Amino acid sequence: MWPNNALIDLFKAEIQKAWSFPILEIAVGLIAFTTIANIHVLLNISTQTGLLASFSILISDSFFDSLYSQMLFLSIFCGVLVSLSFARDYEQGFMQTLLSSPVSRSVVFLVKFFAVILPLTILTWVMTTSIVFLNFYSGSSVMVVIEKALWALPVIFIALMFCGGFAAFISLSLKRTIPSVLTVVLAGFSIWYISTVTSDVVGNIANYFILTPFPVPLIALSRVFGRVVTPFISLGDFEYVLPTWVFWVLSVFYALVFLVPVYVYFTRRFEIRE
Amino acid sequence: MLFLNASSEHVPRSYIYTLGEIPVNVTHVYVVSIAPVGPGNISVGYFRITGNAPGLGGPPSELFAESVVLPLHLLITDPANRTLFNADIVTPDFFAVDFNTRGDYLVYLTNNGNKSESIPIGVQFGEGNLQNREFDKYMLSVTLTLIGVILIVVGVVKKLVAKPVLSC
Numbered sequence A: 001m002w003p004n005n006a007l008i009d010l011f012k013a014e015i016q017k018a019w020s021f022p023i024l025e026i027a028v029g030l031i032a033f034t035t036i037a038n039i040h041v042l043l044n045i046s047t048q049t050g051l052l053a054s055f056s057i058l059i060s061d062s063f064f065d066s067l068y069s070q071m072l073f074l075s076i077f078c079g080v081l082v083s084l085s086f087a088r089d090y091e092q093g094f095m096q097t098l099l100s101s102p103v104s105r106s107v108v109f110l111v112k113f114f115a116v117i118l119p120l121t122i123l124t125w126v127m128t129t130s131i132v133f134l135n136f137y138s139g140s141s142v143m144v145v146i147e148k149a150l151w152a153l154p155v156i157f158i159a160l161m162f163c164g165g166f167a168a169f170i171s172l173s174l175k176r177t178i179p180s181v182l183t184v185v186l187a188g189f190s191i192w193y194i195s196t197v198t199s200d201v202v203g204n205i206a207n208y209f210i211l212t213p214f215p216v217p218l219i220a221l222s223r224v225f226g227r228v229v230t231p232f233i234s235l236g237d238f239e240y241v242l243p244t245w246v247f248w249v250l251s252v253f254y255a256l257v258f259l260v261p262v263y264v265y266f267t268r269r270f271e272i273r274e
Numbered sequence B: 001m002l003f004l005n006a007s008s009e010h011v012p013r014s015y016i017y018t019l020g021e022i023p024v025n026v027t028h029v030y031v032v033s034i035a036p037v038g039p040g041n042i043s044v045g046y047f048r049i050t051g052n053a054p055g056l057g058g059p060p061s062e063l064f065a066e067s068v069v070l071p072l073h074l075l076i077t078d079p080a081n082r083t084l085f086n087a088d089i090v091t092p093d094f095f096a097v098d099f100n101t102r103g104d105y106l107v108y109l110t111n112n113g114n115k116s117e118s119i120p121i122g123v124q125f126g127e128g129n130l131q132n133r134e135f136d137k138y139m140l141s142v143t144l145t146l147i148g149v150i151l152i153v154v155g156v157v158k159k160l161v162a163k164p165v166l167s168c
Helices: A005-018 A023-038 A051-092 A094-099 A105-135 A142-174 A177-194 A199-211 A215-225 A231-235 A244-257 A259-268 B002-008 B135-167
Strands: A043-047 B014-017 B027-034 B038-044 B046-050 B064-067 B070-077 B083-091 B093-099 B103-111 B121-124
Touching (some): A023 A051, A043 B121, A051 B027, A142 A177, A215 A244, B027 B121, B038 B046
Antiparallel strands (some): B070 B083
């Protein structure tokens, strides 16, 4: 089914609303800053036969370190934008207008959700890939950068889907802008903080913190990159026992765990109260 | 932001890489991929270096090194395939190179000795040498920062000039 004009107009309007000044500028600035701050200096010695493998490691490390640094900011930023999109529109009465239009509830929900997720994913991916490419530019590095970038794209998308789904759940539950935004910010920090708690502090239970939503997509990406050591190594060796597919399945699970129930609720049970 | 990053980005002081043994009369090629980071040394035959390599400036300190002694033929070319050094040497030794181009510097080693050996290759830079930063990134940062400053000043001036006109 091809999207009609109303769908495209609604999507454009939602993007303009969600990414109005200075939101886009702040996002661009912070993504660029975190990427540049984590790019490794180009300095590598290898043999001619081992050059691609060496570059692969350097570029993988730069991609991973950049995304690891960006993930906290991106998750909170995404959560705040989705909260604003749902809760603010509910408070200001725009939700009522949208739901009484000829567009279906399903389309309204998906448009509002992906008007935040898709641009943020593309913006992060394009900026990170461009900066890594410019830093490591040489004849040998182009295909390596493209290969790593193609794996980074779904990871960014899946990670932001979790943040957006969680934020939609909070904002449709609380239906108030400020409490929703504050709750999302606090929850985002808490989820990140859990992944930094080591076994020295809480004992062996810290081993299982690598299965929380923050580290899971990053570990999945590190496995694809062939990176053995991740920042989560301080949480214990449990990470190395689990096969790679576990982290990918968990990533997709987290992406849908809030999104699907909230979508069903919005399309079937959600009511506007005066 | 970019100026801050590029101005603080300093290349690591020493980086050494060792491959397996080079058989007698065989040539191996090492690739040094590097950004334009200014003057430094390429070392041949040093497994570990502590202290300032000769000719790099910085505070004087006693050079401590683990090395291997072997006669070699050494050829170094820059990313534009210009020859920087081409002669017979005896390791260990340092060779001054101005890394002024981003790309791959090729180091060809031919073992002229009578036994197979591992030959480490390294790059060294002076401690605290302000020249040893990624020059192209630094210039881009300066340019973008200046453009940003100009835009901000123009915006502020326009706002200040427009105000009295609107209030009349």
